[in-house]
Amino acid sequence: MHALFSVRCLPILETCLADGALKLADLCERLHTRPVTEREWRRFDPELRAFGNLNTPEDYVHARSPRGHIQ
Numbered sequence: 309m310h311a312l313f314s315v316r317c318l319p320i321l322e323t324c325l326a327d328g329a330l331k332l333a334d335l336c337e338r339l340h341t342r343p344v345t346e347r348e349w350r351r352f353d354p355e356l357r358a359f360g361n362l363n364t365p366e367d368y369v370h371a372r373s374p375r376g377h378i379q
Contacts, residue, residue: 313339317335317339320335320339323338357371
């Protein structure tokens with residue numbers, strides 16, 4: 309899962325921790341969140357490289373290459 313949070317979320321995060329609500333879902337329930345669609349994401353990452361999975365050193369080397377793309 310990928311997520312971006314503003315520092316304005318910090319008080320809510322601190323409240324979650326104090327309440328023992330330690331799941332990411334607990335935080336998201338208390339915030340105004342929305343999923344980002346694939347179409348929106350592709351505007352910034354057309355090949356969806358941010359979602360690549362690196363399991364081996366070879367995967368890492370390939371991902372760093374100029375035309376590297378992880379499946």
